[in-house]
Amino acid sequence: MRIFNATELTDVVSRLCIEANRSLTGDVRNCIETCRQCEPWPIAQGVLDRIIENYNLADQNQMPICQDTGVACVFVEIGREVYIEGDLEAAVNAGVKKGYDEGYLRKSVVGDPLQRKNTGDNTPAMLYIDFVPGDKVTVTVAPKGFxxxxxxxxxxxxxxxxxxxxxxxxxxxxxxxxxxxxxxxxxxxxxxxxxxxxxxxxxxxxxxxxxxxxxxxxxxxxxxxxxxxxxxxxxxxxxxxxxxxxxxxxxxxxxxxxxxxxxxxxxxxxxxxxxxxxx
Amino acid sequence: MEHRITLPLTREKAAKLSSGDTVLLTGVIYTARDAAHKRIIEMLDRGEALPFDVEDAVIYYVGPTPAKPGQALGSAGPTTSYRMDAYAPRLLDLGLRGMIGKGQRGVEVVEAMKRNGSVYFGAIGGAGALLGSQVKKAEVIAFADLGAEAVHRLEVENFPLSVVIDSKGANLYASGRQAYLDSLK
Known part of the structure; x- marks a missing residue:
């Protein structure tokens, strides 16, 4: 059994919140560039050019691609041979708070759907946990705009x-x-x-x-x-x-x-x- | 057609803009989205003065990210406009001449735009870094407790927009799509 201290997740989640909001993965970039090449309609070509320019600018200036930096959807896959020591949920939320603060990301979460007071730190994350074979812990942060x-x-x-x-x-x-x-x-x-x-x-x-x-x-x-x-x-x-x-x-x-x-x-x-x- | 417009957006200037035109906007605009609109309408209900003069003003539906050191503002692309439809007609009847957002508007909003000679601009949704960098100066002028939803006064220079719905009610979402589909026939 591998013992994994939950607090290790905080820095990882923080880093992933910032990274995800500033840079897209290669598959998304390649796909939009391919679509731009195939797009026959001039106004659509213009919009896609601006979208690509925006990706580049966000990358270059290390700033969020979109101002809706989303609710943090955090997917944690835990290997069956791993024992998590400590409070996983608290560690993830601490990571979201840290990432959204240090990354200059927008805090877009209200604490109650009807009373609507902003929680101020973009917590809580929407946390999804799955158990998988092996001894690894895989963390994915997917900021989701509304x-x-x-x-x-x-x-x-x-x-x-x-x-x-x-x-x-x-x-x-x-x-x-x-x-x-x-x-x-x-x-x-x-x-x-x-x-x-x-x-x-x-x-x-x-x-x-x-x-x-x-x-x-x-x-x-x-x-x-x-x-x-x-x-x-x-x-x-x-x-x-x-x-x-x-x-x-x-x-x-x-x-x-x-x-x-x-x-x-x-x-x-x-x-x-x-x-x-x-x- | 491309226009360079300096704010305020008078009724005369707005009348020259047609759906599908591109606009580079320069001057002062104000941000307001869901929570700020709710408060603005409550202020009107109480007969209070608003944080800015609505006459010939342009409201940008945006909740920006915080500025990094050295930036005027962080990323600042448009939010989806229909959520402000419940509030917009009242502001249009007070002289609001332009709204910047993305997505469809309801019938009541378009009717109020036609009545008042106002324009609905689209900014590219998701292009927050690009649009934020066109903001030269930003300050919160009301509802600071709302954070990103506070009302900001923005000074913009050559802010790139498309006229989506013009003061006669012509709609680029309908005409642009139809023109593309017709081109395939």
Missing amino acids: GSENMSQLRMLRPSDGVEGVVDFVLSVVEQAGPNPCPPIVVGIGLGGTFDKAALLAKKALLRPLDTAHPDPFYAELEARLLKEINALGIGPQGFGGQTTALSVAIEHLPTHIAGLPCAVNLNCHVARHATEVL
Whole structure:
């Protein structure tokens, strides 16, 4: 058994909050640059150029790419051979507080959804814990902006709705979102499980590298079809028209009940942020 | 068409802007988003004077990141505008001439814009670093306790915008998309 002191997570989470907000991973950058090359519509080309210029400026000036530095979604994968000593949740929240303070990131969390007083330090994190094989601890911080989060939807489809029902629902979510979630967007889809698990799958789908398709050809094909149909809608970057409405579509799925087909669609903006460290 | 506009945005200047035009805006604008709008409307309900003169003003829907040492402001891209739709018509009827944000507006807002000759500008969502660097000076003038949601007075220079909805109600989100789809036929 490997003993891992929870307090070690604080500095790691702090660093990842700052890194994720300032620099995008290579897959996101490559994807948007490829989309720029393929984009035939002049106004859309102009918007994509500004978006790329903004990534470069944030990198160069070490400042947040987007002012909505999000709620900190923190995913911790704990190897089964690891024993965590101490308060993991407290250590993660201390890391968020430190990172958002030292990184000059915006504090965007209110302590209560109706009484709405800002907590002042961007805590608490949205913490997700999974147990995995091995003796490592993997931490991913994915700051999530709410322009796109607010445009996400979940529907309990009927089994008879099938693939076509899923496609129709996903397209309707993207259509209703229009320019609001800062297209080009990343579309995370969670299928199956229960009401809550579908939403979690959709969020986790947003963590997949944009250049990686689902390993199952059935789902990989569905992802490709959805991307094509979304980009035929014509919404375009910022909603000003064009081909590049979405950068990528990722589906995650779980077994489900004989009576159900839960379908969650979690949208992300083009500032598709996440940073990971393996400890 | 590209315009260079110096604030304040009078009704005459606003009338020259058409949906789809690009604008480089220079002068003083004010920030306000969800919580600040709620307070502004409460102040109006109580008959109090607002923290800035709304007549011919432009409000930027933004909650910036804190400035690093040496910066006027941190990252400062637009937030989604529809959340301010409940408040905007009242401000437009007081002479608010421009709003900067991103995303669709409701019918009541567009009607109030047409009534008052006002314009809705789009800034590029997610381009916070780029837009923040166009801000030359920033100070909090009201509701400091709201943090990023406080009302800031910003001095901007050549702030890059698109006219999304003009004072006649023409909408770039509708026309731009249609023009692209038509180009494929």
